Amino acid sequence: MRNLTYFVATSLDGFIADPTGGFDDFLFEGDHMTALFEEYPDTLPAQGREALGIDAPNKNFDTVLMGRATYQVPGGLPSPYPHLRQYVASSRLVSTPPDVEVVADPLAKVRELKSESGLGIWLCGGGRLAATLLPEIDELVLKTHPIVLGKGIPLFAGEFPTARFTRASTRTFDTGVVFTTYTREEAA
Incomplete structure (x- = not known):
């Protein structure tokens, strides 16, 4: 069974983007990159x-699931991850290239994808989608940047059940960025 990993950059105060969906305040240079x-x-x-010049085979994921706003980020590509199976969760998106599939029920799609064999499934944002998929998230990989945004798109947005995760690893970089991996705790 494959895992769903929410692999995302976040600010110290828990935002994955500014209020307009931008992420220019995050660090894009340094040892963490x-x-x-x-x-x-x-x-x-x-x-x-x-x-x-990266043409390496996929190491962690063979599938990506993103929300409509993440997919339609300004300046984005119509097929941003052609090296992965691409899914966009949306009830409003109508037209995509043939290698990008729109799904109306992301929870059902993730459950279907998890039952297949292969590499992991990457949840690539956003906050509302992460809240919807929280029951199926097996791993969080948070790339915490040393910034405070004050407002924006939260890591999880909306109502969702409590979920407990255990810290599996932490790496701190000279840039001040910290990669922390959490795995879902099994229910007692």
């Missing part, structure tokens, strides 16, 4: 992989 490129090349969009 080197680790990202080496350990998670599959999470880089096609234009980033091309610019960096």
